[in-house]
Amino acid sequence: MTQPKRIAVTGAAGQICYSMLYRIAAGEIYGPNQPVRLQLLEITPALGVLEAVKMELDDCAFPLLDSVVCTDDAKVALEGVDAALFVGAKPRGPGMERSDLIADNGKIFSILGKTLNEVGSSDVKVCVVGNPANTNAYILKANAPAINPRNITALTRLDHNRALTQLAHKTGSRIDQIKKMIIWGNHSTTQVPDITFATVDGKDAPSLVDESWAMNDFIPTVAKRGAAVIDARGSSSAASAANAVIDHMASWEKGTDAGDWVSMAVPSDGSYGIEEGLIYSVPVTCSNGDYTIISDLKPTDAMREKMKASEKELLDEKNTVADLI
Ligand code: NAX
Numbered sequence: 561m562t563q564p565k566r567i568a569v570t571g572a573a574g575q576i577c578y579s580m581l582y583r584i585a586a587g588e589i590y591g592p593n594q595p596v597r598l599q600l601l602e603i604t605p606a607l608g609v610l611e612a613v614k615m616e617l618d619d620c621a622f623p624l625l626d627s628v629v630c631t632d633d634a635k636v637a638l639e640g641v642d643a644a645l646f647v648g649a650k651p652r653g654p655g656m657e658r659s660d661l662i663a664d665n666g667k668i669f670s671i672l673g674k675t676l677n678e679v680g681s682s683d684v685k686v687c688v689v690g691n692p693a694n695t696n697a698y699i700l701k702a703n704a705p706a707i708n709p710r711n712i713t714a715l716t717r718l719d720h721n722r723a724l725t726q727l728a729h730k731t732g733s734r735i736d737q738i739k740k741m742i743i744w745g746n747h748s749t750t751q752v753p754d755i756t757f758a759t760v761d762g763k764d765a766p767s768l769v770d771e772s773w774a775m776n777d778f779i780p781t782v783a784k785r786g787a788a789v790i791d792a793r794g795s796s797s798a799a800s801a802a803n804a805v806i807d808h809m810a811s812w813e814k815g816t817d818a819g820d821w822v823s824m825a826v827p828s829d830g831s832y833g834i835e836e837g838l839i840y841s842v843p844v845t846c847s848n849g850d851y852t853i854i855s856d857l858k859p860t861d862a863m864r865e866k867m868k869a870s871e872k873e874l875l876d877e878k879n880t881v882a883d884l885i
Contacts, residue, residue, distance in 0.1 A: 564595040564626035568641040571648025572600035573609040580802035585625040589809045595626040601637035634675040649690025662692055662880050669696040670884040673703025687808055688714040693747045694825050694839040695877040702885035714825035716841035718804035719743040723753040723782045731768050737761040742843045743823040745870025752866040753782040815847040831855035838874050
């Protein structure tokens with residue numbers, strides 16, 4: 561019998577998790593031959609709702625679901641896990657800026673980082689989703705020195721997927737015909753969706769669209785898509801965020817397709833002049849359960865300027881949470 565993979569998920573009674581947990585239990589991260597054990601964390605007042613989530617997981621009778629733990633004790637949730645998905649945080653509501661959330665959510669991630677340091681395995685794969693995701697991941701990393709820092713990542717795959725769809729619609733192509741999309745920087749409105757190196761059915765994407773569309777339409781549409789969803793439904797993206805977490809973890813575990821890459825926010829290795837250690841979204845390839853930063857691209861001057869502006873925002877966020885790192 562294959563040992564189950566243990567996955568901690570925080571904020572497990574929330575909206576994103578209601579779209580995500582059932583797909584993980586169905587085998588969408590590790591594949592059809594790998595049992596999973598879910599270690600679900602919530603704040604105490606949400607444990608009742610979490611129990612209902614567990615009841616529904618049970619009622620799905622997933623063959624790959626080994627067991628489900630529901631707890632309000634982070635030590636129990638994070639103990640010995642192979643992967644930790646940090647979704648739990650206060651979400652952004654109508655009219656709120658991400659900066660409003662930094663102070664509140666930063667404290668949560670400092671405590672969780674210390675707990676992960678104490679009870680987590682050093683090679684646990686971490687994906688931070690709760691906003692501000694990059695800076696929360698930075699705080700977590702700073703508070704968890706025993707964990708392999710390379711494995712502390714944040715989610716920009718939703719932005720990557722949004723960018724794929726915008727380019728597919730513009731060029732009348734299918735998603736699977738588009739390769740080498742990039743999201744640079746922060747998961748915020750300063751992010752830099754970049755089609756410079758993308759191809760559509762083997763053709764260079766920049767040759768298929770106007771430069772003014774790429775700069776003045778595509779970039780803001782992707783960067784502000786989260787706010788557009790909030791305006792339309794009154795709360796932040798849930799199903800698409802859940803889908804992106806599964807994509808992020810599945811690519812990391814199972815590898816990226818030949819001739820393609822994905823965007824992940826990972827600790828910067830100094831490539832592209834970005835401060836080392838900042839959690840910055842870059843293109844990566846994945847194989848054998850690890851990722852490699854694509855570090856030899858030559859972004860255009862216009863993109864470099866935007867990449868530096870996104871770095872500046874991350875440096876400002878880092879200063880705001882200086883007492884937590
Ligand atoms: P919900 O409010 O539906 O769920 C959040 C859950 O987290 C709640 O059940 C709450 O009780 C729990 N929680 C709060 N503090 C906790 C703690 N200390 N420990 C454990 N659980 C805790 O929000 P949801 O829509 O699921 O969104 C979750 C987070 O994802 C938000 O921060 C949201 O802004 C962020 N997002 C990130 C995205 C990304 O691409 N990186 C996109 C979607 C989303 O906006």
